[in-house]
Amino acid sequence: MAEQPILSIVNLKTHYYLEEGVVKAVDGVSLDVYQGRITAIVGGSGSGKSVMSLSIFNLIDKPGKIIEGEIWLEGVNLRDLSEKQLLQIRGKEIAMIFQEPTSSLNPVEKIKTHLFEVTHTHNRGISKKEALSMFREVLSRVGLQNADQILDSYPFELSGGMCQRVMVAMGLLARAKVLIADEPTSSLDLTTQAAILEELVRLKDEGMAVVLITHDLGVVAQMADDVYVMKDGKIVDSGTVYEVFDRPRHDYTKSLLESIF
Numbered sequence: 001m002a003e004q005p006i007l008s009i010v011n012l013k014t015h016y017y018l019e020e021g022v023v024k025a026v027d028g029v030s031l032d033v034y035q036g037r038i039t040a041i042v043g044g045s046g047s048g049k050s051v052m053s054l055s056i057f058n059l060i061d062k063p064g065k066i067i068e069g070e071i072w073l074e075g076v077n078l079r080d081l082s083e084k085q086l087l088q089i090r091g092k093e094i095a096m097i098f099q100e101p102t103s104s105l106n107p108v109e110k111i112k113t114h115l116f117e118v119t120h121t122h123n124r125g126i127s128k129k130e131a132l133s134m135f136r137e138v139l140s141r142v143g144l145q146n147a148d149q150i151l152d153s154y155p156f157e158l159s160g161g162m163c164q165r166v167m168v169a170m171g172l173l174a175r176a177k178v179l180i181a182d183e184p185t186s187s188l189d190l191t192t193q194a195a196i197l198e199e200l201v202r203l204k205d206e207g208m209a210v211v212l213i214t215h216d217l218g219v220v221a222q223m224a225d226d227v228y229v230m231k232d233g234k235i236v237d238s239g240t241v242y243e244v245f246d247r248p249r250h251d252y253t254k255s256l257l258e259s260i261f
């Protein structure tokens, strides 16, 4: 691919230091993510997918530690940034939807405050009324119809699925360049799952780089452009979705594929 990746992870290692020993949750992962493409990261439970995505945002708590690696976003190594600089990137340059949406939103701020915060950078000078009408439109795009009530709610007053959709809306408003979605549909009913996946495809079509972390190979087959297969903290297979599905190189990928076809 001639184009430069927007996000490039090089030899990332995140380990957990437990009394029983060291868990090498992410153990030398390298991957490239491109604009206008959906990059899927697949792997079974415990393969390191979530720790990898949390590492991008430096959200690893003790006893975990990022011990090595580079995380390049448009020529800047995020590992060289201060916590304050990273805050500017989190949710704005790189939007995120995590498995535990309620814990990713600020519990003491209403939803509209979350939305105002991400909108601010791109829309200086717009009136409150204009902002609210933009929020209603974006919330309806992610399948949340009763917008006014949602805007006035705190995260704990919404279901997990609604919070996930709020996070997609935040990514849209922030005009983030990269969206990392960790099992974005795990707590949703089938209709809402389909709506969120459709929205991810639309974002990709608008030029966003979408990273989709999932154990659902059916979803990967349907939506992804590029695929990385993770096992025990390592990437064991990678390529375009056609390459990985037609010519899996690793026995683990073969067994994953056999489990769905």
Ligand SMILES: Nc1ncnc2c1ncn2[C@@H]1O[C@H](COP(=O)(O)OP(=O)(O)OP(=O)(O)O)[C@@H](O)[C@H]1O
Pocket (backbone or CB within 6 Å): 016, 018, 023, 024, 025, 043, 044, 045, 046, 047, 048, 049, 050, 051, 052, 062, 063, 064, 215
């Ligand atoms: N806070 C923690 N303390 C100790 N070990 C951890 C911690 N968080 C993750 N790990 C370990 O890191 C490894 C990778 O976990 P991770 O959550 O990234 O897997 P995953 O691929 O996202 O799985 P799932 O699909 O179930 O979410 C696992 O062995 C897990 O036990």
